[in-house]
Amino acid sequence: MERLCLPEIFNFAAGPAVMPVTVLAQAQRELLSWSGSGISMLETPFTGDAFKAVLKQTRDNLRSLLNIPENYHILFMHGGASAQFSLVPLNLLGAADRADYIETGYWSRKTMREASRYCNVNVAASSSNTSFDRMPDTWRLDPGAAYCHITSNETANGVQFYDIPDTNDLPLVADMTSDFLSKPIDIQRYGLIYAGAQKNIGPAGLTIVIIRDDLLGRAHTTTPAVFNYQTQAEAGSMLNTPLTFAIYLTGLIFHWIAGMGGVEAMARNSEQRSARLYQAIDASDGFYHCSIQPAYRSHMNVCFTLDNNALTPFFLNSAAKEGLINLKGHPMVGGVRASLYNAMPDTGVTALINFMHHFVEKHHHYV
């Protein structure tokens, strides 16, 4: 299935990001009449049996994709991951006044800044002294902490956790926004996982929360009812009107992942795609440079710089002319970022690598 455009476009955006074209095509076909109903999923009431079945199927499929045990609730929430930066402390602190946070880059820092409005933030580990070029492996957990928070993949910095220390009885909370559904997860190691949808899940706005049932019921009294994990768990994520269309699209994407071989296949694909790209960077004799230590390089967001930084705008413009778009690095980091989410075809990575080779050939004399 191809889009009606020449040349083919490959979208390396960090989020909202590329979606499977077969999913978009199905959504397109049924946009005016979903499942023979004569109305769009956008127009379908959330209280009716049709949407309830979609919601249940989507939840069941996620449970199956990630082997989520029965003592974990799956919530479909509003607000995006940034809302969870506040909602995690509001819902989980209980009587505690502190929480552990692992500082690993731009997004964990943002999370910590927001959390510090609700509690004492103990920096249990940090890689700031090496400019976030790796994940910290020595953690000093606070025995009085309510939980320990990690950002499993730092989208802006391009660094990812592959080996997470054990937090024992301390509930491990993970912002998995940018690597959710890219690989299997040992759910039982976590107390809570949250993920904004706009990378591997679906449309921006939808947020998935997976929470172990013993962590419910600790919410601060000022937590808005619709953002209280317990009330939403009890209401099956229907306390207020859910993001109906986003949940429907997410269901199509879960189905696509299952059909492609599940998260195990997604892990193989993203590992291979990112390895090829990192290899092209490392083999460029310093023309391109990735500052992240090899063992911690993200399979989702490949961040690199050009040795001659003055060439970066030209690199980005030339790439865009070849249909390789949204490659600009995060504003706080600069350089180039190629996000390789599940829906990025291998041919996109091949096209990018070819472009990078040609760009070196044309410009290596400027270095």
Add this chain to the structure above:
Amino acid sequence: MERLCLPEIFNFAAGPAVMPVTVLAQAQRELLSWSGSGISMLETPFTGDAFKAVLKQTRDNLRSLLNIPENYHILFMHGGASAQFSLVPLNLLGAADRADYIETGYWSRKTMREASRYCNVNVAASSSNTSFDRMPDTWRLDPGAAYCHITSNETANGVQFYDIPDTNDLPLVADMTSDFLSKPIDIQRYGLIYAGAQKNIGPAGLTIVIIRDDLLGRAHTTTPAVFNYQTQAEAGSMLNTPLTFAIYLTGLIFHWIAGMGGVEAMARNSEQRSARLYQAIDASDGFYHCSIQPAYRSHMNVCFTLDNNALTPFFLNSAAKEGLINLKGHPMVGGVRASLYNAMPDTGVTALINFMHHFVEKHHHYV
């Protein structure tokens, strides 16, 4: 423009609700490649110029549609109107410990229940003693209140404000979820207006907040940053990833409203459509009955009962077989509810009235 279905379907759902078919058709056409970009609006990064232009245009068009003065901010928020039940007190109470609420039906009661978790709720007026068959016209405002909250249209009960008493210096806050964009609004009478999108605006999840600038900066310290009116106003609703696709669709709907003659035309249409339907109810010799006082009957949600209530399920099933769907009343109210939002074609109301006539002819001997 017609959908590919026979017979034609008319969707009377209270929300998510019918959308203009030309808008859906445009969204369908460009779902895989928006505006020649080669990518879907669902895949378009929110930080890029393309989406920023969509957001600005959508905001500007709303300002123009409703003549919103420059000292009002327009925010595109996450969470739906139910989130605002908490976010209004969190953002507006400031040092005050109380607020006025006007009790007019199911939704205002829900709002008040949530607000009472944050402040003393003064019931400044109520129509509960007449079973919410009208809007209360005598209000006893509390001089210590931070604001006065109304629900401009009660979706479940089918009762609507047409004449709102003056609150003078007390900021008037209105949940306009179910009649927003159905008529002109004298914005300057309000301190804050909010509306969930899933009636006349766009997809569920998106929430529009219109706030006078002097009301910013009063948020309680525990207000999540992404739900703080001031921080979102300063960030142009881009503090976190906005609901990009919902905002795009909303923009198409604003454009459609403007092309149809603006909110003045929407007001004429909804007045005429609802008048025809109420007239059919009132002319049925008691077969159908609307309990709402004529001066307060909603132009958006026409609620009625069958004198022989045992016939209601049969009425609903028979209507659905004729393509008149989602007519079931709110579970807390029962009976029949025909929601006549902007996108409901006049032919839908004609079809419903014809069906109601035929139903009387067939079943009047059972009354």
